[in-house]
Amino acid sequence: MNAGQARNRRLAATAAAVALLAGAAACSSSGGSGGGGTAAASPSAGFKPGVLSRADAGQTISVLLPPWGDMAQPQLAKFTAATGIKVNLEQMAWDSIHDKVVSAEAAGVAPADVTEVDWSWVGQFGAAGWYTPLNKWLPASLIGGSPVAANFSVSGQQIAMPYNIDFRSTIVNMTLLKKAGITSPPTTWAQLLTDAQQIKARGVLASPVGVPLSVTEGTSTPWYALIKSAGGSVLDSSGNPAFSSSTSAGAQALQLEATLYKDGLIPQGEISLTDQQTSNLFAAGQIAIELSYSPSALSAYTTPATSKVAKDDIVLAPIPGTDGTTTGTFGLPEGLGIPKQSTHQAAAAMFIDWWEQLPQLLASYNNPNMGNVPPLTSALSYLNSHNDLIDGSAVMAILPSVSPLFTGGAPTWYPQFSTDVATMIQNVVEGKSSVSAALSQLASETQSLKAQS
C-alpha cells in the first residue's frame, strides 16, 4: 500500500464513521422495550390519599413538564415546607417530553418521578403500562371533580390527573362581524357559511374563517370538533370508524371544510399553516372566526403586546352545530402522571395532590407563563365568581358539553390516525380526492391500524 492509498483509506474510514454516526445516532436504544411488565406500586398502609404528610420528608422528586408547567419556585417552596419533599422541576419542549418518556421507558428507567401526560398519549402509554394508576393514590372526589379526568382513564385506571382543561371552541372577533352587519356568532354550519360570505362580500376580510390545513395535529382537531358539535363521533362504541356513511357527521364536517376552502372563505395559504400560525392570523386581524381553538388563546388575543385586535370585541362561542344545538365538544387536557419506574411513588402522588389544590391551580392560571385553565369544576366556579376567568360565562356554559373524544382513552394507533386524518383533509380541500373516496380510504386505513394493534 503506498502513501496515497493509505491516506485514501483513512479518508474513507473517516467518511464511514461520519455516515455511521448520522444513521446510528438517529435511532439508538439500549435494549428491548421495557417497562411494560413493571407492576404498579401500591400505597403503604399509612398513606392517606388527599393528605399532605411529612412521611417522605427528605426525598427529592424530579418533575418533567413543558414550559406552561413551570410553577414558580416560591410556590414549589410551599410544597417543600409542607411535606419536606424537595422538587426538581425540569422544563422541556412538549414533544421532547414524549420522546424522553418513550426513550427512558424503552430503557427501563423512569424519565422522572412526575411527568407530563398529554391526552393524545394516553392510549399508547396506557397500553404499554408505563404509568401508575392513581385511583388508590388520589382521593376519588378529586378525580370525580374534573370534567376532563376521563380523558386519562384506561380500562378504569386513572393513569394521570389533568392540570388544565383545554377544549375546543370557536373564537370570534365580533368587531369585524359587526362591520359586516352581523350581530352574533354563528350557531349553525349554514349560518357560518352565510356570515363568512357576508364578511367577504362587504369587503371586511377576503377570507374570514381560520382553519389550519397543513399535515399536523392542529388540522385533525377541527374536524373532530365539527363532528362532535354535529352530535356525531369519530369512532363508534366498538372502535370502528363512524364516518364511512355519506350522511355521517364526519362526511358532512369534511364537506363543510371543503366548501369553506373552495369558496375562498378560508385563506388559501392555510394549506401550509399550523394551528399556531392560524392563531397568529387571528391576532393580526386577518381572520374573524377561528373555527376550532383553545379558550386559553383568549388571554393572548386580549393582550395588546401579543395582539393587534386586543381592543376588539373577542368572544368565545360553542362550535357551530348542524341544527343550532351544540351537542358537544371535546377536551384536550394535559395531565400529571407517575411512571411506574419511579422510586418515589408516594412523594410524587402527594405532589400531584398538592398541585390540584386551589392555590396552585390559581397560580398556574394567573402566572402569565403558564395560563392553565383549572381542570376542576370547583376552581373554575371560584374564578368565575370572582370575575377572574376570561369570558367566564361562555366557558362555564360550554363546560358541561365537554367530553372525551374517545371513550376509554385514545386508541394506541391514534398518532398515525391523526396524521392520516390531516393528510385526508388536505387532499380533499385541494380537490385531489372526493369526500366519499377520502373517507372510504381513511376507514380502510383505520381498520388496518386497528387490526395491527
Added chain:
Amino acid sequence: MGTNGRRRGTLVLLLAPAFLIIGVLVLYPLGVSLWNSVHEDNALVFTHQFTGGRNYTLVLHDPAFLQAAMNTLGYLVVVTLGALVLGLGMAFFLHNVARFRAVALAIIVLPWAVPGIVTGALWSFIFNPVNGLLNGVLQWLGVINSPHIWLEGRLTGIFFISLTLIWQITPICAVIFLAGLESIPRELYEEASVEGASAFDTLRLITLPLLRPSLAIGLLQASVLAIGIFDQIVVLAGYAPGSISVVMQLYLYAFRDFNFGLGMAASMIVTAGTLLVSLVYIKGVYREVSY
C-alpha cells in the same frame, strides 16, 4: 522492554481514548441497533423475539418508507448541487477579496451555527403563504399579483425546503472549499499565465483538479445533512407524506408507533445508504493531490 516496545506502548496509550470514544459512541450503539433490528421490539407487544430479516422486509415494502426515500433523494440532489455551486461561488469570492475578509467570512458562516429547528422557524416566516416575507417582497416588486403557496405540491415543497438546508450547509462547504483554494501554490497559476492559459483553462486544469479532496469532503458534509434532514421539514410541512424524509420515517416507527425494531431496521438501511453515497464521493470525486 526495548525502544520498539516502549514506542508501541505509547502508541497504544495515545490511540486508546480515540478507540474508546469511537467504540462507545459509534460501534456500541451501532451494534445494539443492529441487534434490535433483527428482533421484535415493540413497547406495545412486550416481546423481544428474534425475527431475522423480517423488519427489513417490512420497511422495504412499506410505501411510506419508499416515498420518504424518494423525497430524501430529492433533498440530496438539490442540496448537494446547491451547496456545491453556491459554496464554490462563496469560496472564490472570499479567496479573491482582500479587505474585510474576516468580517465577510464571519457573516457567511453564521447560518451554519443556527440550529435546524430555528432555521425552519425562520424560513416559515419567509414562506408563510398569507403574510410571509417572500410573497410580500415579490408582490411589492410586481413579480406576482397574489400570494403564492410556496410549499404546495411535492416537488416544489422539496425544492423550497432544500433551500433552507442549502442556506445552512453552504457556509461550511465554502470554508472547506476555501481551505482547498488557499493551499494551491500560486506558482502554478503564474506558470499557467506565462504559458498563456485562459481563465477557464486555469479553472478546468488547475483549480478544480486540485480542489477534489476539498470538494469530496464538502459534498460529503452536505449529503449527510441532506439525508438526515428532520427539523426543517417538521416546522415547514409537518408530517406531510410528500415532504417526509427517511429519518423522519424511522422516527415515526420508533417514537410514534413504538416499534423500535422497525425503527432500528430503517436506521440500518439509512446508514447503509449514507455509506453508499459516501463511497461514491470517495471513489468518484476524491483524489490524492500533491504539489
